[in-house]
Amino acid sequence: MIAAIPSAVLIGVDGAPVSVEVHVSNGLPGFTVVGLPDAAVRESRDRVRAALLSSGLTWPLRRVTVNLAPSGVRKGGAGLDLPIAIGVLVASGALDSEAVRGLAFVGELGLDGSLRGVPGTVVLAEALSGHDLVVPTESAIEAVLAGHAEARLSSTLRGLVDRLEGRRRWNHAEDGATSDRCGGLAGIGSTTSSVPDGRDSTVDLADIRGQALSKRALAVAATGGHHLLVVGPPGSGKTMLANCLPGLLPDLDRDTALEVTRVHSVAGVPLPPGGLIERPPFRSPHHGASPVAMIGGGTVWLRPGEISLSHGGVLFLDEMGEFSTLVLDALRQPLEDGEVRVSRARGATTFPARFILVGAMNPCPCGEGGPPGSCRCTPAARERYGRRLSGPLLDRFDIAVRVDHPGFDELLRPSPAETSEAVAARVELARQRAVARGVPVNARLPGATLGQAAPLSKAAHALVERKLRSGALSARGLHRVHRLARTIADLDGVGEVIEADQVHEALVLRCRRDILLEGANR
Amino acid sequence: MSALDEVQAHAATLAGLAGMTPVRLAKVLDGFDPVVAFHAVRSGTHPGDPRRRFRTPARDSDPGEVGRRYERAGVAVLLRDRSGYPSRLIGDPGAPAVLFGLGDPCILEGHPRVAIVGTRSATPYGRQVASELAAELSAHGVTVVSGLAMGIDAAAHAGVVLGGGESAAPPVAVVGTGLDVIYPATNRDLWEQVARRGAVLAESPLGTQARPGVFPARNRIIAALSDIVVVVESHLRGGSLYTAEAAARRSIPVCAVPGSVRSPSSAGTNSLLVDGCTPVRDATDVLVALGLSYAGSSDQHGLPVGRGSSRQGHCREDVGQTPSQRAVLAAVEFQPTALETILLRTDLSIAEVATACDELVESGSLVSGPGWWAQV
Numbered sequence: 046m047i048a049a050i051p052s053a054v055l056i057g058v059d060g061a062p063v064s065v066e067v068h069v070s071n072g073l074p075g076f077t078v079v080g081l082p083d084a085a086v087r088e089s090r091d092r093v094r095a096a097l098l099s100s101g102l103t104w105p106l107r108r109v110t111v112n113l114a115p116s117g118v119r120k121g122g123a124g125l126d127l128p129i130a131i132g133v134l135v136a137s138g139a140l141d142s143e144a145v146r147g148l149a150f151v152g153e154l155g156l157d158g159s160l161r162g163v164p165g166t167v168v169l170a171e172a173l174s175g176h177d178l179v180v181p182t183e184s185a186i187e188a189v190l191a192g193h194a195e196a197r198l199s200s201t202l203r204g205l206v207d208r209l210e211g212r213r214r215w216n217h218a219e220d221g222a223t224s225d226r227c228g229g230l231a232g233i234g235s236t237t238s239s240v241p242d243g244r245d246s247t248v249d250l251a252d253i254r255g256q257a258l259s260k261r262a263l264a265v266a267a268t269g270g271h272h273l274l275v276v277g278p279p280g281s282g283k284t285m286l287a288n289c290l291p292g293l294l295p296d297l298d299r300d301t302a303l304e305v306t307r308v309h310s311v312a313g314v315p316l317p318p319g320g321l322i323e324r325p326p327f328r329s330p331h332h333g334a335s336p337v338a339m340i341g342g343g344t345v346w347l348r349p350g351e352i353s354l355s356h357g358g359v360l361f362l363d364e365m366g367e368f369s370t371l372v373l374d375a376l377r378q379p380l381e382d383g384e385v386r387v388s389r390a391r392g393a394t395t396f397p398a399r400f401i402l403v404g405a406m407n408p409c410p411c412g413e414g415g416p417p418g419s420c421r422c423t424p425a426a427r428e429r430y431g432r433r434l435s436g437p438l439l440d441r442f443d444i445a446v447r448v449d450h451p452g453f454d455e456l457l458r459p460s461p462a463e464t465s466e467a468v469a470a471r472v473e474l475a476r477q478r479a480v481a482r483g484v485p486v487n488a489r490l491p492g493a494t495l496g497q498a499a500p501l502s503k504a505a506h507a508l509v510e511r512k513l514r515s516g517a518l519s520a521r522g523l524h525r526v527h528r529l530a531r532t533i534a535d536l537d538g539v540g541e542v543i544e545a546d547q548v549h550e551a552l553v554l555r556c557r558r559d560i561l562l563e564g565a566n567r
Numbered sequence: 568m569s570a571l572d573e574v575q576a577h578a579a580t581l582a583g584l585a586g587m588t589p590v591r592l593a594k595v596l597d598g599f600d601p602v603v604a605f606h607a608v609r610s611g612t613h614p615g616d617p618r619r620r621f622r623t624p625a626r627d628s629d630p631g632e633v634g635r636r637y638e639r640a641g642v643a644v645l646l647r648d649r650s651g652y653p654s655r656l657i658g659d660p661g662a663p664a665v666l667f668g669l670g671d672p673c674i675l676e677g678h679p680r681v682a683i684v685g686t687r688s689a690t691p692y693g694r695q696v697a698s699e700l701a702a703e704l705s706a707h708g709v710t711v712v713s714g715l716a717m718g719i720d721a722a723a724h725a726g727v728v729l730g731g732g733e734s735a736a737p738p739v740a741v742v743g744t745g746l747d748v749i750y751p752a753t754n755r756d757l758w759e760q761v762a763r764r765g766a767v768l769a770e771s772p773l774g775t776q777a778r779p780g781v782f783p784a785r786n787r788i789i790a791a792l793s794d795i796v797v798v799v800e801s802h803l804r805g806g807s808l809y810t811a812e813a814a815a816r817r818s819i820p821v822c823a824v825p826g827s828v829r830s831p832s833s834a835g836t837n838s839l840l841v842d843g844c845t846p847v848r849d850a851t852d853v854l855v856a857l858g859l860s861y862a863g864s865s866d867q868h869g870l871p872v873g874r875g876s877s878r879q880g881h882c883r884e885d886v887g888q889t890p891s892q893r894a895v896l897a898a899v900e901f902q903p904t905a906l907e908t909i910l911l912r913t914d915l916s917i918a919e920v921a922t923a924c925d926e927l928v929e930s931g932s933l934v935s936g937p938g939w940w941a942q943v
Contacts, residue, residue, distance in 0.1 A: 258907045261917055419831055419903075421802045424687055424717050425751075447938040449905055533918075549921035553906060553938070560937040 048135035048142060051149040052128035053172040054113075054120040055165045057347045057387070057394025058311050060172030064114045065125060067132030072108035078129075080113030083121040083346070092123075092154045093130045100158035100203040105137035119391050121346040124163035127152035127179075130202060131209075144209040148197075149176035152184070158202040164313030167191050167306060179205065185218040186320035187310055190303070194218060248288040251462040255451040259286050262446040262554055264468050267293035268475045269532030270486030272380070272402040272441050274365075276560055277448035279412045283405035286448065287329075287361040290403060292465040294325040295473040297357050304397055305357045308349050325358030328400075332367035339372050340379070341387045341396050352379050353396035365404040366433040373438055376402070380441045404442065406434070406561070431561030443488060443525050445556035475535035487532045492524045499531035504545040512552070526551045575644040576634030577601040581608065582665045583633060583772035584624040589663050589784065595621075596664040601646070605630065640773060642746050643668040653768075655680075659791045659817070663770035669746050670766035674737045675792065678710040679857050682793035682814075684786070684807040685719025685800040690832050691934050691941045692901045693719055693800030696824055698726030700797065703850035705731035705738065709857070712793050714785060715740040715758055715767070717751055719799045719807070728760045737765030741788045743781035745769060750777040783809045790814035795856055797822045797847055801835030808835050811844075822847040822856055830902050891915055895923040896932065896942070903939040 048067045053060040076090045097104050111129055113120050128150040134140035151169050153161040160181035163169070170178055170191030178196040180188050188196035196218040199205035207213040250260055259275065259282075266273040267290060275283045297305060305322045316322065330339065330351045337343060341350035352360060362368060379385040383399035407414075409427040414420040422430075479487050482498050490498050501509065509526070512518040518526065529551035530543045539547070571579070578601035582592055594615040595604050607613035609625040616622070637644060645652045645666040653675045656662040666672075683701050685693055701711045701723040711727050713720040720740075727738040738761045744750045746769050749758050761767055770788065771781060783806060790796055790813035798821065801807045811821045822845045826833020840846055845856055888896070891913070898904065898912035909920050924940050927933040933940045 255911060256907065257910045258917065419688075421686075421688065421805070421831070427688075445937075447905060447907075449907060546918040546922060549925060550918040552925070553917065553921045557937050 046136045046138060048132045048145075050128040050132045050135070050145065051173060051176050052125055052151055053149070053169040054118070054124065055122055055168065055311060055346055056118070056392060058165075058168060058307055058349060058353075058396055059394070060165065060168040060170070061118060062172050063118075063120060063125070065128040065132050066112040066114055067129065067136040068110045068112070069105050069133065069136040070108050070110075074106045074108065076109045076111075078111045078113070080111075080116040081119040082113060082125075083119060085123050086113070086120055086125055089123060089126045089129055089154075092126055092156060093133065095156040096126070096154035096158045096202050097130060097133065099156060100201065100206070102134065102202070102206065103137070103139060105133065105139075107137070109133060109136075122163055122165070123153035123161075124151045124166075124169060126154040127160065127181075127202075127205075130154060134206070140206065140209060144211075147177055148179050148209075149173040150179045152179075152181040154202060160200055160202060160205065162187070165307075165311040167310040170196070171307075182216070186316065189218045190306060190320050248285050249292065249465045250289050250468055251464040253282060253285060253289070253462065256282060256286065256448060259446050259448050260289075260463075260468075262444050263290055263293060264472060264536060265529065265532050265554060266290065266401060266403070266444055267469075267472045268487070268536045269443070269479070269528065270401055270488040271443035271529065271532065272404075272488075274404045274406065274439075274442040274445040274556055274560070275448055276406050276408050276445065278407060278414070278450065281448045281450050283448055284361075284363055287359070287363070287403045287405060288327070289465060290359045290361075290401065291325050291327040293469045293472050294358070294401075295469065295476060296323050297325060301357045308353050308356055308397065312349050312354060314354065326355055327359045327361065328355040329361040329363060332362070332364045334368065334372060336369075336372050336375050340375050340385055342389060344389075347387050347389065347392065347394050349396045350385075352376065352385060352398040352400060355400040356397045358400055359403055360400045361403045361405070363405045365406045366430060370433065370435070373433075374435060377437055377441065402441070404434075408447070408561070427561075434561065436558070439556065439558060439561070440521070442556040443529055444554050445560045446554065447560065471536060471538075474538070475532070478535045479532075487528050487535065490528055490531065495524060495527045495531075499527055499534075500542050501527075501530075501548070502542050502544050505530070505543050505548045508545050508548050518552075522555065522557075525555050529554055571634040571637055571644060573630070573634075574601050574649075575646065576630045576637070577605040578646055578665045579637055579644045579667075579772060580625075580628050580630040580633040581605055581621075582667075583774070584608075584621050584628065586620060586624065587772075589770055591615075593664045596647075636773060637667075640747055641669065642773065643672060645672060653792060655792055656788070661787050661813075662791065663788065665770070667746050667769050667772065668766055669762040669768075670764075671737075672766045672768065674765055675710065675739060678708055678736045680710045680712050680739070680793045681853055681857070682712040682789045682796040682810065683719065683723035684713060684789065684796065684798055684810045686802055686805045686807060686832050686835075687716050687718040687720075688802075688832065689718035689722065689800050690830065690902055691943070692826070692830075693824075693832060694722035695943070697722040697799045698730065700799070700824075700847070700850055700853065701726030701738075702730030702732075702735075704853060705735035707850065707854060708736045709854070710736045710739055710765070712739045712741065712789055714782070714789060715742050715754055715761065716782070717754070721754055721757060723799075724757050724761050728757065728764065739765050739792070740767045741785050741792065742767060742769050743771065743775075743785040744777050745771050745773045745775035747773045748776055782806060786810040787813040790819060791817060793819060795820050795822060795853060797824065797853060798836050798839060798844075799824045800826060800832045801839075802832055803834040803838065805835045808839075811839060820845065820856060822853065824848075827900075827902055889923065889926075891919050891923040892927055895920060895927060895940075899924075899933060899940050899942050901942045903936060903941045905939050909940065 046069050050065045052065050053062050131150055135142050153163050162181045162184035166184040166187035167190050170188045170193050178193045180196055182198040182200040185198055198216045208215050277283050302321050302323050328351050339350045379398040384395050385398045386395045409422040410430050411420050411422050484490050530547040533547040533550050534543050608616050608621045611619040611622040647664050697719045705711050705727040713723045740761045749755050786809045790810050796814040798807050798811055814821050823836040823839040824847050894913045898909045928935050
């Protein structure tokens with residue numbers, strides 16, 4: 046007897062349909078899986094057999110051959126356990142083939158016959174859109190996100206067989222009563238939930254005393270999607286500031302939210318109770334991160350890296366100078382393109398990677414440095430430290446600010462600070478102006494259109510010209526200042542024409558190489 | 568440049584042998600003519616080299632070739648017991664047996680000499696004081712000795728070269744590297760100007776690269792050459808305190824320029840003052856400490872050195888300044904002041920502060936760096 050059960054496997058952030066063909070014949074009892082299975086799939090032989098026996102079902106004492114078609118694609122993950130088990134049941138005659146007609150299966154089996162969800166169920170379910178889907182109960186949210194509102198659920202193999210044979214009633218994903226996790230299902234699909242989960246865990250701007258400049262830089266970065274470099278001694282609050290940034294960003298739009306959710310699902314990161322990730326993610330990898338952990342890749346299945354997990358949100362690199370230069374320079378291409386193409390011998394895939402990069406760094410090896418004369422590190426040592434960020438990478442940062450320990454008066458003086466919520470409201474308004482201009486954020490304004498998108502007033506033009514002539518501004522720096530000034534004008538709502546004030550502010554906020562190499566050339 | 572004679576060529580060869588240090592060189596040349604000493608080292612019979620450490624290097628080197636190399640580089644070789652060697656160093660216990668010089672080493676004689684030294688990571692304040700001091704002292708016929716390092720040293724030399732005027736006393740630099748290794752490379756112009764107008768001295772032979780150890784060693788020569796050592800800015804454990812210590816050991820007066828008690832780069836100088844060094848506010852204080860009468864007059868009103876020049880910032884006229892410029896000027900110190908601090912002190916917006924600072928920089932009232940401003 047032969048059975049063919051539709052399922053799917055992950056390839057990068059996409060699902061690929063796979064037909065699980067099971068053949069049961071007379072011969073020496075045995076169980077082989079062919080069709081480029083990886084270790085997890087080969088191990089599924091033992092899980093499937095144990096799960097069937099634990100569920101009170103019979104294991105055919107015959108020769109069982111499983112083929113995963115198309116056989117040229119390498120298949121990974123444990124999601125094929127369930128289709129293999131169903132295939133064995135059908136092929137051995139224990140289950141009527143009519144009972145599984147039109148159904149696709151995705152799920153991992155426990156030895157006791159329980160069904161478990163697998164990473165990437167969202168994209169696997171998307172790949173099976175032509176079928177009625179059967180998934181473990183815990184994957185209900187992912188199935189609904191992928192458009193399988195009618196997905197059939199079961200939490201055990203025994204229960205599933207009973208339902209297939211009509212002895213029990215199906216639980217559907219939208220019933221919402223079958224699982225704790227389905228409690229939040231009603232909220233799925235609405236991006237207007239009032240208490241976004243991302244905001245709860247972040248620091249509020251109002252909690253930070255002083256640091257007016259850094260707060261302003263954060264608001265500008267959030268508005269324009271500008272990458273931000275924070276330079277300051279240990280304990281000056283660089284990490285706290287970076288943690289504020291997600292709270293200033295607006296909710297993800299529907300498409301980005303789906304994209305982010307898919308990436309997180311593929312990486313096996315637990316999804317929030319609502320299923321859909323609506324708040325910009327915040328990732329803060331340790332500086333020991335390897336290039337693969339950062340960019341994505343891996344030997345068995347191509348897994349998204351930190352830059353893709355921060356897609357749509359913030360990637361915070363604390364102690365940026367301590368990251369290996371390999372990792373840092375690998376960031377350059379994704380920072381430019383907003384996606385990363387990971388190629389391995391057995392396949393290539395493209396992960397989304399459009400994020401706001403926040404780098405934090407000490408000003409010098411001893412960490413206490415600031416303006417000239419403030420520490421004893423020699424200019425050569427400071428220069429070596431500063432050169433850990435290559436020129437091209439430093440070029441990607443639009444904004445660089447120096448933070449210092451807050452003074453006593455700042456700590457003691459109760460300053461009426463703006464809350465994250467208030468700033469976020471202004472950021473959202475300002476972002477709408479950029480959208481009206483045809484770009485999602487100002488950081489992506491092409492240089493050629495700056496003249497139209499960001500017209501300069503007479504005074505502003507004269508100022509820029511003076512700076513260019515005096516050599517204080519390079520041609521490359523000009524574009525950066527121009528974009529920053531556009532963002533500042535949007536944030537302050539001053540209108541389309543950029544005044545000298547905004548250019549002045551952009552000039553002090555812009556990233557300059559000497560913020561790291563100060564004193565080195567004297 | 569006159570050709571090197573045989574004795575100088577042999578001395579330079581000995582100084583350049585692999586593994587040679589100033590101390591070992593002094594031992595090898597102690598009581599020996601360099602030619603004799605070289606041949607004794609080469610044959611392994613020199614009593615100052617009992618382990619024959621230098622026998623092989625000496626066999627591999629050719630004094631004639633070394634001599635030609637120094638001639639090509641225009642470097643003079645000064646021997647302790649021959650003419651041309653700085654007379655001030657002759658009786659000094661730590662004096663090098665061989666000194667190398669670019670320019671005219673004879674200019675060391677006849678002028679009073681003041682060392683102006685300090686930290687490499689100097690503030691604009693320190694750099695400015697150093698160059699003003701150097702310019703005014705050299706205009707009064709005082710030879711300024713320094714080390715051609717970054718920061719205070721460079722500022723002092725630049726003060727002489729750019730601000731000393733035509734009749735200024737020539738500058739003297741004592742460097743740690745070989746005279747063909749310009750370190751730091753950013754000082755190349757300054758280095759060449761000092762060599763052209765004065766002299767650059769080194770005890771390291773040609774080709775010696777910068778490495779830790781050579782700089783403290785050259786500090787003792789700076790101290791020994793000088794009549795007074797002025798430390799302009801120094802961290803609590805800065806290298807310029809070596810110079811001060813070497814001077815104190817030789818009973819050479821040490822002066823220090825006071826700085827803000829909050830400034831880490833003045834911590835060393837301020838503690839020198841606590842220890843009893845003479846404070847220096849301007850060139851007049853140094854000249855007084857030298858015991859010199861200047862411009863032929865002791866008349867206080869006839870002081871040619873402008874006490875006012877370095878105080879300009881205090882009494883700058885406020886006419887034509889906007890309220891925000893005035894507020895910014897009041898908030899910015901002579902030490903580099905971070906933008907954050909200015910914002911806090913003025914209650915102005917970032918754009919207002921940035922505009923005011925930019926205007927004040929253009930008018931010369933402030934200097935700026937990435938994220939900070941300082942008063943001039």
